[in-house]
């Protein structure tokens with residue numbers, strides 16, 4: 001790799017060494033695999049293990065893929081497939097994905113069917129058949145699309161109330177009952193999954209340096225994490241607006257976060273209801289709680305908006321508006337992209353182009369991961385956001401015909417050029433199990449703020465060079481990539497890229513024949529967690545009974561399992577004991593948690609009224 005000298009020079013006057021362009025290494029034809037440049041002699045015959053690694057690296061489908069190397073041919077391909085949405089200033093370059101014309105032709109019928117399904121979806125079809133629901137996130141940014149006038153009105157009124165409420169909070173017209181600042185200064189968002197990832201991505205991408213209210217998140221049931229957020233608020237808890245977000249209104253982690261925060265309010269002598277806001281479905285447990293307790297405000301969520309596509313509902317819009325972000329511009333950007341991705345011409349539909357590239361690169365079965373690399377700090381959370389949007393939508397066991405397909409598309413990444421100093425080594429030279437997506441932002445700094453750290457070279461030029469260099473280096477070694485370019489990070493462009501990927505996921509789901517809009521696998525995890533907690537209560541009940549004896553009767557794991565009538569659960573019982581012992585909730589009479597065979601435990605004290613029955 002060429003050195004970027006001058007990067008570390010203390011005196012900016014040092015001229016960087018001539019910036020070597022990344023010389024395209026001779027393409028290693030897939031068939032004549034040879035060892036990469038290592039210190040070891042490279043003329044050794046392929047050993048069995050190295051042959052296996054070669055095989056692992058080149059699935060049959062891939063071996064047919066030859067990437068263009070000739071610069072003229074590449075430039076022609078770049079121009080042939082270059083897409084731009086002019087009004088948004090958004091470009092899409094798929095020239096570094098090696099799909100063939102035959103492939104495009106083969107996919108045409110599937111895409112036409114996908115376009116029809118998407119058209120029906122927007123008209124209000126039951127596009128989520130497993131849950132018998134409509135899929136309406138596109139209506140949120142164009143209420144005229146809503147299939148019923150009542151929905152149109154609901155969408156419009158909700159947006160207006162979000163903006164009005166946020167204005168009143170920011171202006172201080174609505175203020176906390178007892179805060180030294182005399183106005184709300186903080187937002188504490190309590191929510192998880194789609195009720196956190198969207199707000200977190202938007203905050204990181206678009207919050208101004210000094211927002212009217214600063215946001216922080218409780219997005220897990222980790223007591224230490226909750227304590228940390230509350231401790232950081234300190235006395236500002238009195239000027240904190242707590243926004244509790246849960247579409248279902250019953251997610252355990254969110255409920256726990258709420259209860260913990262309400263405890264903190266009580267201990268601080270504050271009235272939570274005067275600072276609490278709920279975003280949830282009407283008549284959910286959370287909605288009823290907020291209504292009965294008289295919280296400051298409630299905003300609706302709808303069953304026809306999934307958690308992972310809720311960013312343009314109150315879930316994403318209220319936290320954003322409270323930070324002074326122009327949510328109407330976000331909606332406009334999304335609506336413009338929605339219009340662009342309605343065309344039934346693959347070549348003119350950026351979402352179809354993405355879906356087509358994903359299918360080509362991962363053989364339509366997720367055989368390669370999607371590495372998302374925004375070269376912009378503020379877009380750091382885009383890949384985390386896409387992990388839910390893509391993987392919760394596409395990671396499905398069955399297709400729409402009930403066949404077992406175990407579909408999916410794995411997403412990871414953080415930001416460039418930072419990630420070049422972490423795992424890009426493997427991407428460039430290691431196992432070939434990915435394709436990259438670069439998110440390029442052309443504007444480095446607001447106009448008039450740029451500065452040359454070397455003659456003719458700015459920081460942003462380095463970032464640009466690192467992106468282009470990495471793209472070239474990966475491609476030179478046969479690694480495919482997509483590039484999405486936006487002019488700058490604004491509410492409009494963020495709305496647009498969100499809409500782009502929402503549509504691409506929907507189209508891709510259609511062409512692989514799965515339901516993108518339910519999440520049965522999540523329920524399995526939730527159910528299993530509930531069973532662990534039920535077992536824990538039985539363990540505590542058994543220990544309580546033994547502790548109430550005189551003298552106390554410490555029990556072995558076998559005795560506990562036997563008295564719980566769950567001998568098959570002895571390992572989980574051991575884990576429960578170890579966790580509770582570490583938190584001083586179970587005492588050890590003999591042995592220690594590292595020796596499950598000989599440990600004997602009891603409770604710290606007898607609860608005559610068995611609290612755990």
Ligand SMILES: O=P(O)(O)OC[C@H]1O[C@H](O)[C@H](O)[C@@H](O)[C@@H]1O
Pocket residue numbers: 192193194195245246247248249250251254306307308392519522
């Ligand atoms: O918003 P909630 O109902 O609390 O759900 C929060 C999250 O829960 C589950 O994990 C779902 O799979 C997600 O799609 C959802 O975003």
